Amino acid sequence: MMATLTSVLHPDDGFHPTATTTFQIPTEFEQCTVHLVYTLPPLVFVDKYELANHHESYSFDFWGTSNLEYPVFAVEQSDSILLVNVKQGTEVRVPLHLRYGKPGDGFDETRLSWPAGFLACPVSGESAGTVVAIRLSYVAQSWAGPLQTCQSRSQSSSRSQSLSFQ
Numbered sequence: 001m002m003a004t005l006t007s008v009l010h011p012d013d014g015f016h017p018t019a020t021t022t023f024q025i026p027t028e029f030e031q032c033t034v035h036l037v038y039t040l041p042p043l044v045f046v047d048k049y050e051l052a053n054h055h056e057s058y059s060f061d062f063w064g065t066s067n068l069e070y071p072v073f074a075v076e077q078s079d080s081i082l083l084v085n086v087k088q089g090t091e092v093r094v095p096l097h098l099r100y101g102k103p104g105d106g107f108d109e110t111r112l113s114w115p116a117g118f119l120a121c122p123v124s125g126e127s128a129g130t131v132v133a134i135r136l137s138y139v140a141q142s143w144a145g146p147l148q149t150c151q152s153r154s155q156s157s158s159r160s161q162s163l164s165f166q
Helices: 048-054
Strands: 004-010 018-024 033-040 058-063 080-086 091-095 106-112 116-122 131-135 149-153 159-165
Touching: 018 033, 033 091, 033 106, 048 058, 048 091, 080 091
Parallel strands: 106 159
Antiparallel strands: 004 018, 018 091, 033 080, 033 116, 058 080, 116 131, 149 159
16 A cells, blocks of 8 residues: 545635545554645735644644735735645645735635645664655545635625635
């Protein structure tokens, strides 16, 4: 059996989707730890305090813009990185948020890459104390069908946001 990932984005509307990733790891890798890397475009952010509520399932490290209140046009236009270190279970739920856009007519759209997954496995023998990383693959059916999309219109403006896994 091969180690695999499947990810979905839900709900498909609103400013607060959840990225849910499930994984299957063969028993020969049970000594390994599972890690997921999310690359978040400027329109998408995570609340570090909200993620801390998931401390029983995972820990995390975050690099990037962390101001929760800024609209998309007021933050640095570079990606943020979220590393999730799975502690238990076979499913990880990461609450996401979309930033407000510039008021006025228009439409903001962005693509969210599937999280990259890898196993960190200890090495025994002469190389004891080192760790080898094994990248996890997505199952074929996770790429089939239409993209998962998240859209919403702000009540205070006619601008909307769209988010989809690519």
